[in-house]
Amino acid sequence: MDLVVLVAIQVLYAIASLALISVGLAIIFGMMRVINLAHGEFLMLGGYAAIVATSNGMSIWLAMLVVAPIVVGIIGVIVERTIIRFLYGRMIDTMLATWGLSLFLVGLTTAMFGNTTVGISAPLGSFQIGAYRTSVYTLFVIAVATGVLAGIYAVMRWTRLGLLARGTMQNANMAAALGVNPPRVYAITFGVGAALSGLAGAVLAPVSGVFPTIGVAYVAKSFITVIGGGAAILSGTASASVLFGTINQIATFATTPVFGEVALLAAAIVLIRLLPQGITGRFFRRGL
Amino acid sequence: MNDRALNVIGLALVGVVGAAFLILTPRFAELDAVLELTVFMIMAILALSLALVWGYGGILCFGQSAFFGLGAYTYAIAMFNIGESTGPLLLAIGLPAAFAALLGYFMFYGRISDVYLGVITLTVTLILFNSVNSTAGPEFHIGVARLGGFNGIPGIPPLNIPGNKAAPVDLEGMFYLATASLLATYFGLRWLLASRFGRIIVGIRENERRAELLGYDPRVYKLATFTVGGALAGFAGCLFANWGAFVSPTIFGLAQSAQIIIWVIVGGRGTLIGPIVGCIGIQWLTTALGANQPSGSDWMTNLMANAPFILGIILVAFVLLVPRGLVPTLGDIGHWLLRLRARPAAPSLKPKQAEEG
Numbered sequence: 001m002d003l004v005v006l007v008a009i010q011v012l013y014a015i016a017s018l019a020l021i022s023v024g025l026a027i028i029f030g031m032m033r034v035i036n037l038a039h040g041e042f043l044m045l046g047g048y049a050a051i052v053a054t055s056n057g058m059s060i061w062l063a064m065l066v067v068a069p070i071v072v073g074i075i076g077v078i079v080e081r082t083i084i085r086f087l088y089g090r091m092i093d094t095m096l097a098t099w100g101l102s103l104f105l106v107g108l109t110t111a112m113f114g115n116t117t118v119g120i121s122a123p124l125g126s127f128q129i130g131a132y133r134t135s136v137y138t139l140f141v142i143a144v145a146t147g148v149l150a151g152i153y154a155v156m157r158w159t160r161l162g163l164l165a166r167g168t169m170q171n172a173n174m175a176a177a178l179g180v181n182p183p184r185v186y187a188i189t190f191g192v193g194a195a196l197s198g199l200a201g202a203v204l205a206p207v208s209g210v211f212p213t214i215g216v217a218y219v220a221k222s223f224i225t226v227i228g229g230g231a232a233i234l235s236g237t238a239s240a241s242v243l244f245g246t247i248n249q250i251a252t253f254a255t256t257p258v259f260g261e262v263a264l265l266a267a268a269i270v271l272i273r274l275l276p277q278g279i280t281g282r283f284f285r286r287g288l
Numbered sequence: 289m290n291d292r293a294l295n296v297i298g299l300a301l302v303g304v305v306g307a308a309f310l311i312l313t314p315r316f317a318e319l320d321a322v323l324e325l326t327v328f329m330i331m332a333i334l335a336l337s338l339a340l341v342w343g344y345g346g347i348l349c350f351g352q353s354a355f356f357g358l359g360a361y362t363y364a365i366a367m368f369n370i371g372e373s374t375g376p377l378l379l380a381i382g383l384p385a386a387f388a389a390l391l392g393y394f395m396f397y398g399r400i401s402d403v404y405l406g407v408i409t410l411t412v413t414l415i416l417f418n419s420v421n422s423t424a425g426p427e428f429h430i431g432v433a434r435l436g437g438f439n440g441i442p443g444i445p446p447l448n449i450p451g452n453k454a455a456p457v458d459l460e461g462m463f464y465l466a467t468a469s470l471l472a473t474y475f476g477l478r479w480l481l482a483s484r485f486g487r488i489i490v491g492i493r494e495n496e497r498r499a500e501l502l503g504y505d506p507r508v509y510k511l512a513t514f515t516v517g518g519a520l521a522g523f524a525g526c527l528f529a530n531w532g533a534f535v536s537p538t539i540f541g542l543a544q545s546a547q548i549i550i551w552v553i554v555g556g557r558g559t560l561i562g563p564i565v566g567c568i569g570i571q572w573l574t575t576a577l578g579a580n581q582p583s584g585s586d587w588m589t590n591l592m593a594n595a596p597f598i599l600g601i602i603l604v605a606f607v608l609l610v611p612r613g614l615v616p617t618l619g620d621i622g623h624w625l626l627r628l629r630a631r632p633a634a635p636s637l638k639p640k641q642a643e644e645g
Binding site: 035083086087092093096097100102103105106107108110111224227256258259262265269276 | 348394398399400401402403404406407408410411412414415418419421422542546549553595596597598599600601602603604605607608611
């Protein structure tokens, strides 16, 4: 029984962390059709932002939940203005340019922070489930993921900004004719996506540590989740995270963490063969 | 001068320069330079494999290094088990080709779009990297060959003269073999692309729907192109395993994949000579950057000696400013100059036309 609860928490954690690392990418891809291969590096920058802020005496909660999203969000807006905006509609070229950006950021952070893992210890301690102990931080990550998804839903559904964003996503020309400024919406959207990636990177930094090439560990998983999810940002990310997170965690329990990841990636390839439009291409079509 | 004549001159030029390079280099260069040039030649074969798949087939494969690594590992493992190099060489070409065919079946018959294709090939590369990386224990072996995990496989025996185990290929022989293979690959691909098959795959790249309506099945042609590309990359991997007598999982890595893409985009998609030039240029640059790696100096100098940093800037700059690559752009400028000279009478009538032409 205790083991069942423990496994359930681990599965929920796997789902939550997948959703967290993917949601920024899902916003950028779902709304702007931009494949951002520097996504993993945005997560990495979020981790570094949190660690630098903490080591300068800032509270870890402030560093993770406020500083990291703001720093990476600003970087996102700069990237959108200097590189991405010249490449709208040229998907392949955006992929290549953002890949170049990712190499650039890896090189830059290696030169600045060195090629070693830095970490902050996870706060909150641990708690007891029968014979097992697990960390409270796991529950915190699950809470953050839930909060982020709920927040996006609320913004998209009930605010003016969400309305403009959805309108621009559906038909940019019509939105422009009605007085919306699409380039501005794009820049804000990209910034928000980057900020959420920064938040995710910072929240996961105490678990995984941060090093310049950590983006590689994230990028494939988050792409798989977004593409497996399909066009709808929220329901797609959520359903794909549930599917892949469960597969990953169960395979990890049965074998080793490495083969858990291999199982995740292999399952994703089969899924894309079966449902080329992603899960929301077939199910939950009307989702947000 | 028409295009056909230019074409023949170009082919002859490549042949003459290539042959001169092949014969003269070992006579005049030091052995370490020959060794370095050998790996450039091997990587140029790898660049050609992506030039075919992406530049002509229009298939953006982010995972060309998967086939490269698979070829290298296959050769290494088979070599330890068999001991005579003809079989391992054929396996190192055949297995990546078969793997490419299987993967291609999933992708092309699933009719997924270009972008997803890029992501899937990237994912497969990461799967291979992760799996091979975690096989460090002694329980992971194929026959007598240990996989070695992140330590890689050292001490791979070199190729030998077919049928004669006692006659291994030496370092200079390796240079001749790699250079001759590169030339053979280049001319082989020129022939392939001039054939009916080559015309069709370029047609599919230009407009897949139209090619399909004309009765060609794009899935079959794309699958064939992808498989040939996989075989070529596997062959390059086999030569690479020979060259260093060592393979490690990093050859599956993203950095390796990125390099191949950068070679092709810098040299130019839709040409064969471009990716070779791009490959050798970038390789030379990264070797030069790595060579003057400063120790303990300030971080600005560190940055300038940092290969990913420089490669990233090159990639972004080329996508934004020279999206067609060096060779096609230079070719355009050359054509433009030729046409300027070919029309000397025009300016006297309409002075502005010469500038526009």
